[in-house]
Amino acid sequence: MKPRVGLFVTCLIDLMRPSVGFAAAHLIESAGCAVVVPRRQTCCGQPAYNAGDADIARDLALQTMRSFDGCDFVVAPSGSCAAMLRIHYPALFKGRGATEFAIKAFAERVHELTAFLVNVRGMAATGARFEGRVAHHDACSGLRELGIRDEPRRLLASVAGLELVEAPEVSPCCGFGGLFSVKYPEISTAVADRKIEDLKVPAPDLVTGGDLGCLMNLAGRLKRTGETLPCRHVAEVLAGALDDPPIAWGSAGNRP
Template identity: 50%
Template sequence: MGLFVTCLANMMRPSVAFAAAKLLTAAGCRVEVPERQVCCGQPALNSGARGEARSIAKQVIEAFEDHQHVVGPSGSCMATLRHAYPTLFADDPVWGPRAQRLAARSWELTSFLTEVVGMTDVPAHLAATVTYHDSCSGLRELGVKRQPRELLRSVEGLRLAEIKDAEVCCGFGGAFCIKYPEISGKMADDKIGCIEASGAEVLLGGDLGCLLHLAGRLKRRGSPVRVYHVAEVLAGMADAPGIGDPGAA
């Protein structure tokens, strides 16, 4: 299978991609990381630059076309491959079928682990109370909700505390946080209020955009809550600095 690394993992948190590769390898997959992969094109698409988005999508399709499955640690990126690509090329007799074939083989990481390869537990340990933020794209476009929680329940020592409004947007929304920073900040603060009220020591999620947004806000508030991508915890890599912590990578 081909690992779609994502821009944010590549530039801001490479450990997420390494954690995904570790989990997929443990599940019996032969993991390849095509060097020609680029951004999924979501920023261009969300900004209305459909021509640029199509050019980017073509390179992604070509990079992963020969792989049995394409898996990425991001609900928003994989929703772009799965739902946006077929729409982008709906009227193209050549690229339309190619986009549809890629879409049918594209998976968010925890969905792939639970639904395709049948993973039910992981040999990881984290003695902490954690809570989980459901990102908008993963939840609403891909139905990612129970899958990460099923795997987290197998982590030794982990206690899952659900928060109020777990399914409410954190305010990141890609370009939304740039266009409407005051609204975005208020939404993040509301989410953080729910996190702190839960008593959780660790915040987890499946999309780095959300997690970077919330981690930055938590640090500015002086909160002790640590932030990790769910893949890092499932892969037993939560001993490293959390997102936004000194020394984090």
């Protein structure tokens, strides 16, 4: 029997880039799994958690856990949301008896998309094709909280025609940081500009990433400065789902 994988779509993908969700579902199915997309799923609670509202974050965490009841795994095409579910949910319920143990059991089933494909399902290639040079941006949560770095690169390197190139500085932030880019637009813009200049060094034809928020922030800044470097979620490239235009919408805080 195929493992049942619940796809945690994420708010940004649902509202801004549904093609990423479809690409993620395709990749999970290609890995021999049955995909489930619960209708009851909502926000992971990260905005409330980061704003210090633990009560709302806990309510959303319980809603999320119950939505994915019966799933063998829960997979998110976002390191940020995956880290919230996997790391911060247990912290929210520490010392809360049976609920703490239930949340921990749920968190252990949560994985970021590329980590799930490579580390859990043993995927080595997706059969996709892309002609061009690609630089991959590591989102902060995926890299620092979940330790995801090699997994997306291993899959990208398997794409026919794709040349994977590296920027000189892989780890710096893109400047998004959720509400940070809205509250501190000048700092966000400066950080994004530095990141873009670094990404441009290896002269890529495309920038990929595992978090839509980062890609929207970079794409928005590129558009406002007249740059033509396109951005794509890594799932779209790996699934060969490139019919939609590249990401071009920026965060509210990232202004010229």
